[in-house]
Amino acid sequence: MNDGAGNAYRSVAVVGAGVIGVSWTALFLGHGLRVTVNDPRPDVEDVVRAGLDEIAPTMRELGLPIAGAAARTEALRFEPRLAAAVAGADVVQENGPELLGVKQELWAVIEEAAPPHALLLSSSSGIPATAMAEHMREPERLLIGHSFNPPHLVPLVEIVPGRHTDPAVVERAGRFYRGLGKRPQVLTKEIPGFVANRLQAALFREAIYLVTEGVVTEQELDDIVTASIGMRWAAAGPFRTFHLGGGPGGLPAFFRHLGRALEEWWGQSGTPHLDGPTVALLNEQAQHFGGSVEELAAERDAAQIAVMRALGEIPGPAREEENERFR
Known part of the structure; x- marks a missing residue:
């Protein structure tokens, strides 16, 4: 190579x-x-x-x-x-x-x-x-x-x-x-944690809070993410998404209309702790995803490949011309 x-x-x-x-x-x-x-x-x-x-x-x-x-x-x-x-x-x-x-x-x-x-x-x-x-x-x-x-x-x-x-x-x-x-x-x-893991940790903290507060179950929260922000972020990240959310005025318009409400939500974000009862609740709900770890991993991989194929991200046939330079 x-x-x-x-x-x-x-x-x-x-x-x-x-x-x-x-x-x-x-x-x-x-x-x-x-x-x-x-x-x-x-x-x-x-x-x-x-x-x-x-x-x-x-x-x-x-x-x-x-x-x-x-x-x-x-x-x-x-x-x-x-x-x-x-x-x-x-x-x-x-x-x-x-x-x-x-x-x-x-x-x-x-x-x-x-x-x-x-x-x-x-x-x-x-x-x-x-x-x-x-x-x-x-x-x-x-x-x-x-x-x-x-x-x-x-x-x-x-x-x-x-x-x-x-x-x-x-x-x-x-x-x-x-x-x-x-x-x-x-x-x-x-x-510490670099970028992707810090973003993941911030979202996961709020996810744990919502589950432990009884707002949603783990499966319901996962369904919400994959049917909304997960799908959206596969095509455009958070900044571009909110830039588009501001309409013709872009991100400046978004901040004018929704910035204050967003900042108020930050102040209301949960701060859960991974203590014994919390971990036990999370572990118990994880047993109800409808398959073994191996089965769920295969299902995830198939779905990710479909998304990557749609976005032209597949590092194989979809990038054959680029890969040819490295052989």
């Missing part, structure tokens, strides 16, 4: 084989990259292969079949020693636990063992690159490449450079992710 700027990528080391790591593995295999998976758990190979089998139908729908690649030992390897796993990698995508000390230990080993040209990317959902790179000799090499779950399907990747990250590395990371059919967005400032 070539990014169009002279950088060739043939092998990726995936560090950490949880849900995110398996999803990245599927995407990399689908684009013809060799993948080495590193994880200390003894059953890692069984876990990863089972996860890939589960993802395979979705990848096929995306035009990125992985069944053959996952079965070939030259395409997918497992290496329990971290230094050995990253030694020949062109890219390292780290997906370790969200603990700063653990991240710093991982990157100390990776920096020493990975080739000088390797892209060093962390999937962290909230820990800044500056903090992770604090003990690195070359902190300019590290940045965040945070996907939205699951990364094999959702287009967004938040690229968040640290205070010392080389701008050239940021550019390389953007080209690499675009070559995978992703939609990278560079953040110009580090902030």
Whole structure:
């Protein structure tokens, strides 16, 4: 895979084989990259292969079949020693636990063992690159490449450079992710949780409040979101939506007519806590979504693929011309 700027990528080391790591593995295999998976758990190979089998139908729908690649030992390897796993990698995508000390230990080993040209990317959902790179000799090499779950399907990747990250590395990371059919967005400032998760957390806080207050059930709230703002935001984000909501006068008109009421609602927003009774209520209602986690995930993936296909976001046949540049 070539990014169009002279950088060739043939092998990726995936560090950490949880849900995110398996999803990245599927995407990399689908684009013809060799993948080495590193994880200390003894059953890692069984876990990863089972996860890939589960993802395979979705990848096929995306035009990125992985069944053959996952079965070939030259395409997918497992290496329990971290230094050995990253030694020949062109890219390292780290997906370790969200603990700063653990991240710093991982990157100390990776920096020493990975080739000088390797892209060093962390999937962290909230820990800044500056903090992770604090003990690195070359902190300019590290940045965040945070996907939205699951990364094999959702287009967004938040690229968040640290205070010392080389701008050239940021550019390389953007080209690499675009070559995978992703939609990278560079953040110009580090902030805990980055952008997408902060927005999600704000909405989820109010969702929990509405459920615990008995206004709606979890299923009813989900139905409201998917039939209104979820559908709307798939086509236009919140700012453009309210710009259009102001009519010919745009966002200025919206603020004149509705800004004060919106600000009053902010003051009335709920502040729930994830205490025992709240978590028990939420967990109990989650048992009534009408299927197992596997069944619901398949249903979600099919619906997301339909939306992406309608919006031209499919990173396969719908972007064949663009992907051709990276082969």
